[in-house]
Amino acid sequence: MIFSFQITDAVVVAWILNATLVVPELDHHSFWKDDSEFSDIFDTDWFISYLSKDVTVVKRIPYEVMISMDKLPWTMRTPRKSMPEFYIDEVLPILMRRRALQLTKFDYRLANDLDEELQKLRCRVNFHALRFKKPIQTLGKKLVRRLRVMSSRYVAIHLRFEPDMLAFSGCYYGGGEKERKELAEIRKRWDTLPDLSAEDERTRGKCPLTPHEIGLMLRAVGFGNETYLYVASGEIYGGEETLRPLRELFPNFYTKEMLAGDDLKPFLPFSSRLAAIDFIVCDESDVFVTNNNGNMAKVLAGRRRYMGHKRTIRPNTRKLNVLFQTWNQTGWDTFSRKVKKIQRGLMGEPDDPRHGRDDFHEMPSSCICQRVPVNRSATMQTRNLLSQVR
Numbered sequence: 001m002i003f004s005f006q007i008t009d010a011v012v013v014a015w016i017l018n019a020t021l022v023v024p025e026l027d028h029h030s031f032w033k034d035d036s037e038f039s040d041i042f043d044t045d046w047f048i049s050y051l052s053k054d055v056t057v058v059k060r061i062p063y064e065v066m067i068s069m070d071k072l073p074w075t076m077r078t079p080r081k082s083m084p085e086f087y088i089d090e091v092l093p094i095l096m097r098r099r100a101l102q103l104t105k106f107d108y109r110l111a112n113d114l115d116e117e118l119q120k121l122r123c124r125v126n127f128h129a130l131r132f133k134k135p136i137q138t139l140g141k142k143l144v145r146r147l148r149v150m151s152s153r154y155v156a157i158h159l160r161f162e163p164d165m166l167a168f169s170g171c172y173y174g175g176g177e178k179e180r181k182e183l184a185e186i187r188k189r190w191d192t193l194p195d196l197s198a199e200d201e202r203t204r205g206k207c208p209l210t211p212h213e214i215g216l217m218l219r220a221v222g223f224g225n226e227t228y229l230y231v232a233s234g235e236i237y238g239g240e241e242t243l244r245p246l247r248e249l250f251p252n253f254y255t256k257e258m259l260a261g262d263d264l265k266p267f268l269p270f271s272s273r274l275a276a277i278d279f280i281v282c283d284e285s286d287v288f289v290t291n292n293n294g295n296m297a298k299v300l301a302g303r304r305r306y307m308g309h310k311r312t313i314r315p316n317t318r319k320l321n322v323l324f325q326t327w328n329q330t331g332w333d334t335f336s337r338k339v340k341k342i343q344r345g346l347m348g349e350p351d352d353p354r355h356g357r358d359d360f361h362e363m364p365s366s367c368i369c370q371r372v373p374v375n376r377s378a379t380m381q382t383r384n385l386l387s388q389v390r
Contacts, residue, residue, distance in 0.1 A: 004125075004126055004130055004295070004299050004361075005107055005108065005295050005298075005299070005361060006024065006106040006107050006109075007024050007038075007125065007130065008122050008125040008126050008130075008361075009106060009109060009110040009122075010024050010103070010106055011051060011054070011055055011057075011121065011125045011129075012110060012114070012118055012121055012122060012125075013087055013091075013103070013109075013110060014055045014057075015054060015055050015118070015121060016084045016087050016088065016118075017087055017088070017091065017092050017095060019095060020055075020056045020057070020058055021055050021056070021057045021058070022057075022058055022059070022060060022061055023038050023039070023044060023047070023048075023057060023058070023059050023060075024038055024106075025037070025038070026038060026041075026272070027105075034270050034271045034272045035270075036270050036272045036273060039059075039133075040133065040270070040272075040273065041132065041133060041136065041272055041273060041276055042130055042131060042132060042133065043131045043132070043133055043134070044059065046129070046131050047129050047130065047131070050124070050128055050129040051124070051125065051129050054121055054124065061073070061100055065099055065100060066100075068099070069098070069099055069100060071098070073098065073100035073101055073102045074094055074098045074100075074101050074102070075101075075102045075103075075104055076091070076094070076101065076102075076103060076104070077103070077104050077105050077109075078090075078091065078103060078106075078109045079109070080108050080109060081108060081109070081110070081111045081112065082109055082110060082111060083111050084110075084111075084114065084115075084118070091103075107295075112359060112360050113360070114360075116366045119360055119364070119366035119367065120366055120367055122360060122361075122364070123306060123364050123366070123367035126299060126302070126303070126361065126364075127302075127303055127306050127307065127364075127367075132276050132279075132280070135266070136267075136273055136276045136277060136280070137280065139260060139263055139264070139267070139277055140276070140277045140279075140280025140281055141280065141284075142260075142263070143230075143256060143259045143260060143277070143280075143281050144280070144281055144284045146259050147228060147230060147254065147259070147281070150228060150252070151228040151252070153228070153286040153287075154227075154228040154229070154230055154285055154286060155218070155223065155227055155228065155229055155230070155285060155286065155287040155288075155289060156229075156230040156231075156232060156281060156282040156285035156287070156288050156289070157214060157229060157230070157231050157232065157288075157289045157290075157291065158232045158233070158278070158282060158288070158289070158290045158291060158292065158296060158297050158300070159211060159214065159231050159232065159233040159236070159291055160208050160233065160291050160292035160294060160297075161208060161210065161211060161233065161236050161237055161242065161291070162233065162234045162235050162236065162237060163182070163183065163186055163235065163237045164186055164189075165208065165237075165292070166183055166207075166208075166237055167183040167184075167186035167187040167189075168187070168190065168193070169201060169206060169207055169208070170187070170193070170196030170197075170198055170201050170206075171198050171201055171202060171206070171207035171208070172198035172199075172202075173207075173210060173237075175238070202321050203318075203321065203322070204318060205316070205317040205318025205319070205321060206317075207317065207321065208291045208292050208317070209291055209315055209317060209320060209321070209324075210242070211231075211236070211242055211243050211245065211246040212242075212245035212246055212249075213320065213324050214246065214289065214291055214315070215245060215246040215249035215250060216249070216324070216327065216335075216339075217315055217320060217339055217343070218249075218250075218289065219249055219336075220335060220336040220339035220340065221313075221336075221339060221340055221343055221347065223250075225249060225250060225251060226252065227250055227252065228250075228252040228254070229246075229250045229252060229253050229254065230254050230255070230281055230282070230285060231243075231246075231253065231254070231255050232255075232256070232278035232279075232281065232282050233255070233278075234271065234274070234275075256274065256277055256278060256281065260277075264277075275296065278296075279296060279300065282300055283300060283303060283304065285310075286310065286311070287310075287311045287312075287313060287348070288300060288301070288304060288310070288311070288312045288313070288348075289312075289313045289314075289315075290312065290313070290314055291315065295361075297314075298359060298361045298362040299361055299362075300312070301314070301362045302360075302361050302362045302363065302364050305363065305364065305368060306364050306367055306368060309350050310348075311347070311348030311349075312348045313343070313346065313347055313348050314346050315343070315346070316342050316343060316346055319342045320339070320342055323335075323338055323339065323342065
C-alpha cells in the first residue's frame with residue numbers, strides 16, 4: 001500500500017527505541033491532498049492488537065503525558081536509510097528528555113539491511129498487521145468476484161501514467177510543446193527537483209512505459225487479445241486517447257470505475273482509499289504487471305512472494321525504451337523475439353534472478369522459507385502451472 005513503507009518502519013523504530021508508538025499520521029499535504037486518516041484506511045484495532053507482543057501502540061498520546069510536558073512534542077526528520085544505531089545514539093536521548101517525539105517525512109528513514117528479527121517484524125507489519133477497513137475490503141473483493149465471473153484468470157497492470165508521475169520523472173512522450181508546458185507547470189510543485197534531460201531519463205529506463213507500450217510488451221511475450229486486463233491507475237495523462245491503443249490490444253479491459261459503478265461513489269474523494277481498492281484487485285490477480293518502481297508496486301511484489309508465489313512481471317524499461325523507438329520498423333515475429341529476450345528473468349518465474357534483492361519490501365527473503373525442488377520435473381510442473389495464466 002502507498003503508505004506502508006513509512007508505517008512499517010515506524011513500528012520497527014519504536015521497537016528499536018523501546019518506545020510506545022502513536023498510530024501514525026498520514027501526509028495530508030502531498031500532491032494528492034487526501035484528508036484520510038490511518039483509521040479511514042486501515043483497521044486500527046487490529047493493527048494495535050496484532051502488534052501487541054512486539055510494540056505498544058496507542059491511538060493518541062495519553063492525556064497524562066501531554067499535561068506533564070513543558071512543550072509540544074519535539075519534531076525532527078532523520079536522515080534517509082539511517083541505521084538502528086543512529087536512532088539509539090541520536091533520537092533516543094531526545095525522546096528520553098522530551099517524553100514524546102514526532103518523526104516527520106518518514107519514507108526510507110530506516111536502512112534496508114537490518115538484523116533478521118527486525119526484518120521479520122517488517123513482514124509482520126506489512127503482511128499481517130496492516131489490514132484494510134471492512135468497506136475497502138468488501139468492495140475490493142466484490143470487484144475480484146466480478147472479474148472471476150467473466151474469466152477464471154486475469155492480469156492486473158499498475159499503470160502509473162498520471163500527470164504528476166510523468167512530471168516528477170522529467171519524462172517526455174512526444175506530445176509537443178503542449179505536453180512540455182503542462183508537465184513543466186506540474187513539476188514546479190516540487191522545489192528540489194533537478195533539471196533533467198527527458199531523452200536521457202528515457203534511455204536510462206527511468207520513464208514508465210506508455211499504456212500502448214505495456215500492451216505491446218504483453219502481446220509480444222504471449223498474452224493473447226482474449227486476456228482479461230484489470231488496469232489500476234489514477235487519472236491517465238491524455239485520458240481516453242492515451243488508453244485507446246491498450247484497449248484495442250486487449251478488448252477485455254476493466255478498471256475499478258467500470259466494475260464498481262455506483263458502489264465506488266463513497267470512495268471517489270479519497271485517492272488513498274481508491275489506491276487500496278486497486279491494491280486488493282492487483283494482489284488477487286493471476287499475473288501482476290508493474291510499470292514503475294513505486295511503493296505500491298514494491299509492496300505488492302513482496303506480498304505476492306511472501307503469501308505464496310504468484311507471477312509478477314516487471315518490464316525492463318531501459319532496454320524496452322530503446323526497442324520501442326523502432327519497433328514498427330521490423331516484423332512482428334522479430335519484435336516479439338527481441339521482447340522475450342529482453343524480458344528473460346523478469347517474467348515472474350519462481351527461479352527468476354532475485355530482482356529487487358536490494359529492497360527488502362520487494363524481496364522479503366528473511367521471511368520466506370527456501371524450498372528446493374527435489375527434482376527437475378517438479379520445477380517443470382511449476383512452470384507449466386504458471387504458464388496457464390496466459
